[in-house]
Amino acid sequence: MHKVVLTALAALGVVGILGVSNTTTANASSKVNDYISNKNIKPAKVTKSIWNGFPKNKYRHGKAKPEGVVIHETANPSSTIYNEIAYMKRNYNNAFVHSFVDGSRIINIANTDYLAWGVGFPGNARFVQFEQVEVHSKSAFAHEVANAAWYTAYLLNKYNLKPNDAAYDGKGTVWSHGSVASHLGGSSHTDPVGYYSATGKKYFGQKYTMAAFYQMVKKYYNGMNVKHTKLVNATYTSVDKQAKLSSKYTKYYLYNHVKGANKNASRQSWSKISPKVGKTYYIDMVAKKSSGTTWYRIKTSKNTTSKTRYWVYSGNLTGVKDVPTETTATATSASASSNAASSSSSSASDSSVSASSSSN
Missing domain, CATH: 3.40.80.10 (Peptidoglycan recognition protein-like)
Incomplete structure (x- = not known):
């Protein structure tokens, strides 16, 4: 006892x-x-x-x-x-x-x-x-x-x-x-x-x-916190993409540089990008590490300054795709306006025909 x-x-x-x-x-x-x-x-x-x-x-x-x-x-x-x-x-x-x-x-x-x-x-x-x-x-x-x-x-x-x-x-x-x-x-x-x-x-x-x-x-x-391991190489490519934050993000970390490819890489607080599952973030650069992993540099909006950009492992994001360009949006808008004008002209013509028919 x-x-x-x-x-x-x-x-x-x-x-x-x-x-x-x-x-x-x-x-x-x-x-x-x-x-x-x-x-x-x-x-x-x-x-x-x-x-x-x-x-x-x-x-x-x-x-x-x-x-x-x-x-x-x-x-x-x-x-x-x-x-x-x-x-x-x-x-x-x-x-x-x-x-x-x-x-x-x-x-x-x-x-x-x-x-x-x-x-x-x-x-x-x-x-x-x-x-x-x-x-x-x-x-x-x-x-x-x-x-x-x-x-x-x-x-x-x-x-x-x-x-x-x-x-x-x-x-x-x-x-x-x-x-x-x-x-x-x-x-x-x-x-x-x-x-x-x-x-x-x-x-x-x-x-x-x-x-x-x-x-x-x-x-x-x-x-x-002293990196004794040799840094790996990474290939960087500028892109214009967007993606949504995955629910897996809590398993990983946010970084100021690509982890393992830059000696100054350190963890950052997720609060800096106001994390929310499903929220859209914009990607302006992709890093392909020689070790085989892919990293994205993200920002919270298209116009965010460079100081608010952070690196994340690709597993943090889902649904990566190209960002719709302004040119495409303008063309679509112009096309819609043209169709509307054509429709309006056609309606006017129909009215004219109708009036002519009525006078006859």
């Missing part, structure tokens, strides 16, 4: 290590971080195991618009990642997080586009949240830190957020549960500060801190 209670509290992210300072003063160097670098530890890949039973509520600024990431720790030394996930599915009405991390796995169980219930009000409506399961060896702890830091960077990158340690002013994007409690309220928990401190000291002879963890997050984030 005692184990069940501990698992329950851990899965809800409500245990924490009480009485431990949430200070994140950085060490001059971190033995854990050095170990990760020296051993060239590679973070685990994200395993998606989304359970549809979790509720889907939007963040305070809307779907897929979190403002940061909260790092939790279960505070249960005897649980496993699968025990925690199973318990959370059974008790999600009380609380739940988006993902779980241990020394060898990153398992995403709830859609991060929607909020989770792990830190209370107001944090739940702002942050993606994940739990770390306690591990019990030097290697496992280093791997878990690497997994957690990389996953935090991955989430920041996914949602176009930049790393910013929230511990100092409560205005950042990287949060411990303790920082949320300290700056926003909603709970009194301090995880994962106590777990990091105790485990770092036990296996590395030095307390591990959230400040050191944040340095790992930045390292991974910067690596994600």
